[in-house]
Structures are given as C-alpha cells and as structure tokens.
Amino acid sequence: MALAGLYVADALHRLGSASAPFVYASFVGSLDGRIALQDGEANHLPVEITSENDFRLFLELQAQADCLVTHGGYLRDLAAGRLDDVLQIGTRAVDRDLVRWRLENGLSAQPAIVIASASLDFPIPASVIRKKQRVLIATGRQAPQDRVDAFCARGYPVIIAGDGASVEGAPLVRELGTLGFRSVYLLTGPRMLSTMLRDGMLSRLYLTIAHRVVGGESFHTMATGPRLEAAGRLRLSSLYYDSAAPDGAGQWFARFEPLRPA
Numbered sequence: 001m002a003l004a005g006l007y008v009a010d011a012l013h014r015l016g017s018a019s020a021p022f023v024y025a026s027f028v029g030s031l032d033g034r035i036a037l038q039d040g041e042a043n044h045l046p047v048e049i050t051s052e053n054d055f056r057l058f059l060e061l062q063a064q065a066d067c068l069v070t071h072g073g074y075l076r077d078l079a080a081g082r083l084d085d086v087l088q089i090g091t092r093a094v095d096r097d098l099v100r101w102r103l104e105n106g107l108s109a110q111p112a113i114v115i116a117s118a119s120l121d122f123p124i125p126a127s128v129i130r131k132k133q134r135v136l137i138a139t140g141r142q143a144p145q146d147r148v149d150a151f152c153a154r155g156y157p158v159i160i161a162g163d164g165a166s167v168e169g170a171p172l173v174r175e176l177g178t179l180g181f182r183s184v185y186l187l188t189g190p191r192m193l194s195t196m197l198r199d200g201m202l203s204r205l206y207l208t209i210a211h212r213v214v215g216g217e218s219f220h221t222m223a224t225g226p227r228l229e230a231a232g233r234l235r236l237s238s239l240y241y242d243s244a245a246p247d248g249a250g251q252w253f254a255r256f257e258p259l260r261p262a
C-alpha cells in the first residue's frame with residue numbers, strides 16, 4: 001500500500017451524525033507501552049518511536065476532523081515552546097495536499113478547536129487566532145467561575161460537560177453533536193482517552209506501535225485512572241506493517257473499535 005492516502009481513505013468525516021459524532025483518537029507507543037517519558041516535571045515523546053510515516057498518517061487523521069479536541073496542558077507546553085504546533089492543517093510541505101482534500105470533501109479550511117481544561121489556565125495560541133479557527137472551551141461545573149466569565153467575555157463559548165472539575169466524555173460529545181460537529185479528533189492524552197472509553201464515546205482508536213523497547217524510569221501509558229474493565233475491550237479492524245520506519249526497526253499501524261456491551 002502507498003502510505004499517503006491510507007487513512008484519508010477511511011472518510012471519517014462521513015461516519016458521524018448529530019446524535020452520534022464520530023470520535024477518534026490516535027497514539028504512538030513503544031512495544032513496552034510508553035507514549036511519553038517523564039523527566040522531572042517535563043514530559044516528552046521518545047524520539048525513537050517517532051517517524052515521518054507516522055506523522056503523515058497523523059496529519060491525515062487531522063484532515064478529516066470537524067473539530068480537534070486539545071487541552072490546557074498542551075496549550076501551556078506550546079506557549080513555553082516545549083511542543084510543536086499541530087493545530088492547523090497545511091502548514092508544512094508534507095500536508096499541503098490535505099488542505100485541498102478538506103475543501104473537496106466539504107470541510108472548512110481549518111478544524112474548530114475545542115480546549116478541555118479543568119483549571120482554565122491556558123493561553124489561546126496565536127496560530128489559532130491568525131487562522132481564525134473557531135474556538136470552544138470545555139470544562140466541568142466546578143471550574144473557576146471568574147475564568148469561565150473571562151473566556152465568555154472574550155467571545156469563546158464555554159461548554160459545561162460534567163458535574164466535577166473535569167470534562168466527562170458523554171456530555172462533551174453530546175454537546176459537540178448539537179453544535180454540528182460530526183468528526184471529532186482527540187488530540188489529547190490518557191485522561192481524555194480514559195473518560196471517552198469509560199463513557200462509551202470513543203468510535204475508533206488508531207495506534208501506531210513502534211518496534212522498539214524504550215524503557216525509562218518514569219513514563220506515561222495510554223490510560224489513567226480506575227480500571228476500565230469491559231469499557232477497555234477493543235477489536236482490531238485493520239493492521240498495516242511498515243518495515244522501514246522508525247529507524248529500520250519497523251512499526252504497526254493498527255486500528256481498533258471499542259466493543260459495545262452485548
């Protein structure tokens with residue numbers, strides 16, 4: 001198979017509806033389950049599990065989204081220069097074609113950005129303002145009211161999705177469907193994946209497994225919080241083998257769908 005076009009062929013933008021937006025997530029991990037390493041306060045993606053091939057597929061997933069869900073932690077890291085900006089499509093040579101693909105497929109030039117945060121303590125990135133992307137904020141009912149008011153006053157709608165401080169999967173997805181979003185890409189981490197699985201809201205998981213054992217003392221895996229029990233059952237729906245990247249070791253591109261309770 002040619003790598004370019006592999007994931008846009010899934011046409012995720014056509015799979016959702018107002019009552020059931022198509023919610024998908026992706027991760028890249030190592031054979032020993034690491035998605036990030038922790039050095040003191042700082043987290044980073046282990047460079048040995050990254051590759052241009054995986055990045056291209058990530059951009060193809062992004063291209064199919066009505067909205068990207070990101071979070072406060074990412075925006076703080078972005079502002080501090082610790083992470084790259086991945087909130088726009090078509091800003092690099094490798095994804096120029098995907099801008100045209102979006103327009104040909106009836107999607108807006110850039111996806112909307114939904115920012116999940118309990119603290120509501122993050123800056124709106126300059127790139128998002130420059131590209132005039134639609135921005136919404138999602139939080140829980142216990143969020144600091146002065147910060148909710150401040151975002152509303154600046155014209156950013158705040159979705160209350162959950163009774164605690166954190167965003168819960170079901171109320172968030174319900175609200176995004178009501179707002180007209182059909183394909184929702186979670187550019188988030190273990191907490192959001194866990195809440196979406198727990199609430200039965202995840203439609204599909206794309207997982208790249210680099211054939212490397214990374215090791216390291218402190219690390220993150222894909223999930224966090226209490227055991228997921230039955231909500232963590234997934235069925236493989238496709239698997240591709242890339243024998244070259246990363247760094248000659250090889251990797252799998254796997255696609256999973258959660259198993260709904262019988």
Ligand SMILES: NC(=O)c1ccc[n+]([C@@H]2O[C@H](COP(=O)([O-])OP(=O)(O)OC[C@H]3O[C@@H](n4cnc5c(N)ncnc54)[C@H](OP(=O)(O)O)[C@@H]3O)[C@@H](O)[C@H]2O)c1
Pocket residue numbers: 026027028029034035036037043044045071072073074116117118119120121122139165166167168187188189190191192195220
């Ligand atoms: N390899 C991969 O594919 C991959 C994918 C994703 C992440 N990662 C890495 O894994 C590490 C951990 O991920 P992470 O930073 O995303 O950790 P996380 O613990 O999942 O999320 C951290 C932040 O996201 C916000 N957040 C997440 N879920 C939320 C919810 N349900 N409600 C409200 N706010 C929520 C919070 O923001 P506030 O503090 O503003 O409240 C929190 O600080 C990072 O190094 C990350 O880069 C790797």
